[in-house]
Ligand SMILES: [Zn+2]
């Protein structure tokens with residue numbers, strides 16, 4: 001789906017995570033160079049490739065991959081896509097050690113009872129599949145970010161460092177289109193806007209503090225990585241967060 005000119009959410013992108021089917025929103029920016037924002041889980045290159053083919057392109061045409069943060073639903077497919085495209089990878093420098101495999105990704109605090117119960121029900125086959133899905137192949141990041149950078153992507157794209165969900169979490173803002181790609185900072189679901197999920201955030205106090213960095217941006221459309229697209233009537237009002 002094209003959200004604004006040349007900026008697309010990859011359609012119908014669902015993944016089954018521990019028995020819960022959830023939508024994720026990798027974004028493609030179809031400039032002369034194609035850029036991808038977050039990759040989705042391992043194996044996601046097939047879905048992204050299918051979407052690009054429908055636009056007359058393919059996975060090998062991706063030139064830039066921006067990672068909002070190191071969680072496996074955002075970087076699981078990174079190695080497969082980088083291998084097939086040779087794209088440059090961009091991420092905040094504080095998250096790079098996790099993406100490059102130097103530090104291991106912390107286990108989320110959330111719903112550990114539910115996760116344990118679900119894991120206990122799994123057949124060895126399902127367990128193997130799950131383990132391979134959350135295992136992250138390390139990938140070299142080519143361009144470290146620190147926040148504040150501007151790129152001529154989708155007219156203009158600004159990097160905003162919003163620490164807390166992970167230390168190096170970033171949002172990407174397109175001032176010409178008044179579009180914010182908010183990663184895991186916000187989620188719009190069943191008509192309600194939510195902030196970062198506590199159990200999956202490294203430091204929820206800091207993550208909520210970081211909401212202030214995006215609240216007063218002029219936003220007409222906002223796409224979190226999870227949930228639905230959020231569209232506003234009055235873009236000059238602060239976000240209801
Ligand atoms: Zn996350």
Ligand SMILES: [Zn+2]
Nearest residue numbers: 071073184225
């Ligand atoms: Zn996520």
